[in-house]
Amino acid sequence: MTHDAAPLAAAGPQRLLVLGANGPTGREVVQQALNRGHRVDALTRHPESFPLHRQRLRVVAGDATDPAVIDTAVAATDSVICTIGAAFTLKPVEVYSATTRSVIAAMENHHRRRLIVVTSAGVRRSHHQSGIAQVVAYGLMRHVLGRTVYDDMAKMESLITASTLDWTIVHPPGLVSIPGHSYAVAADEIEGNLCARDDLARLLIDQLTDDRFLRGIAAVATPGLSISAGHMIRHEILKR
Numbered sequence: 001m002t003h004d005a006a007p008l009a010a011a012g013p014q015r016l017l018v019l020g021a022n023g024p025t026g027r028e029v030v031q032q033a034l035n036r037g038h039r040v041d042a043l044t045r046h047p048e049s050f051p052l053h054r055q056r057l058r059v060v061a062g063d064a065t066d067p068a069v070i071d072t073a074v075a076a077t078d079s080v081i082c083t084i085g086a087a088f089t090l091k092p093v094e095v096y097s098a099t100t101r102s103v104i105a106a107m108e109n110h111h112r113r114r115l116i117v118v119t120s121a122g123v124r125r126s127h128h129q130s131g132i133a134q135v136v137a138y139g140l141m142r143h144v145l146g147r148t149v150y151d152d153m154a155k156m157e158s159l160i161t162a163s164t165l166d167w168t169i170v171h172p173p174g175l176v177s178i179p180g181h182s183y184a185v186a187a188d189e190i191e192g193n194l195c196a197r198d199d200l201a202r203l204l205i206d207q208l209t210d211d212r213f214l215r216g217i218a219a220v221a222t223p224g225l226s227i228s229a230g231h232m233i234r235h236e237i238l239k240r
């Protein structure tokens with residue numbers, strides 16, 4: 001991992017722009033960031049359904065793929081955390097790359113440096129997938145069911161890695177909305193099939209002042225987490 005970027009901001013309150021703020025991970029990021037003393041601008045297309053009303057929180061209405069919306073939002077912030085997501089579909093997906101193009105242009109325009117984004121461990125095949133069943137399941141997800149989502153995440157990553165920003169790309173495995181306890185993180189790859197969204201949010205906020213994964217990939221998981229197939233189907237698949 002290269003470390004040729006400028007030192008990160010010292011620990012202390014920052015003004016954060018959270019993209020995808022109204023998703024289950026985004027809401028966790030907003031809540032935890034406020035609890036940790038940051039000011040937060042939470043961007044959502046559906047401000048009426050955003051559940052948090054707190055001091056130091058500003059809910060910004062807008063579509064993250066709109067360059068004008070992003071330019072205005074970035075101008076008012078120090079750092080950007082992106083948790084934008086799209087459900088699996090066979091149709092083309094562009095939300096990750098379109099958002100990223102605008103974010104990079106706006107951050108360069110306003111001289112902002114720190115960009116932390118979530119894509120997925122599924123973008124690349126993991127060396128931890130040893131059994132044939134795992135390899136087949138991964139192939140089905142990456143190249144059939146989720147192909148257009150993962151392809152756009154890969155495009156997002158290419159745009160980011162080609163930028164001069166102080167970026168970190170975060171790779172979680174499957175996300176679940178049950179309480180975690182603490183996350184495990186490593187460069188590029190980590191063992192583990194699940195990550196609690198509150199752990200992912202904690203890691204994302206920690207990255208504001210952590211330079212270990214600067215201009216690199218932070219692979220995160222919640223060790224020891226397990227859920228039933230029924231829980232996964234009810235809470236993660238049918239809800240989408």
Ligand SMILES: NC(=O)c1ccc[n+]([C@@H]2O[C@H](COP(=O)([O-])OP(=O)(O)OC[C@H]3O[C@@H](n4cnc5c(N)ncnc54)[C@H](OP(=O)(O)O)[C@@H]3O)[C@@H](O)[C@H]2O)c1
Nearest residue numbers: 020022023024025044045046063064083084085120174175
């Ligand atoms: N679910 C998993 O198992 C899993 C696994 C690995 C990685 N990930 C990634 O982890 C991240 C968080 O996932 P999640 O399941 O917590 O959230 P999510 O359900 O994917 O929701 C993310 C939010 O993105 C927002 N969004 C989508 N398009 C937008 C647009 N054009 N403009 C503004 N906002 C937009 C939506 O909010 P509004 O509709 O309110 O705007 C949505 O609530 C995503 O990047 C996802 O791809 C998920």
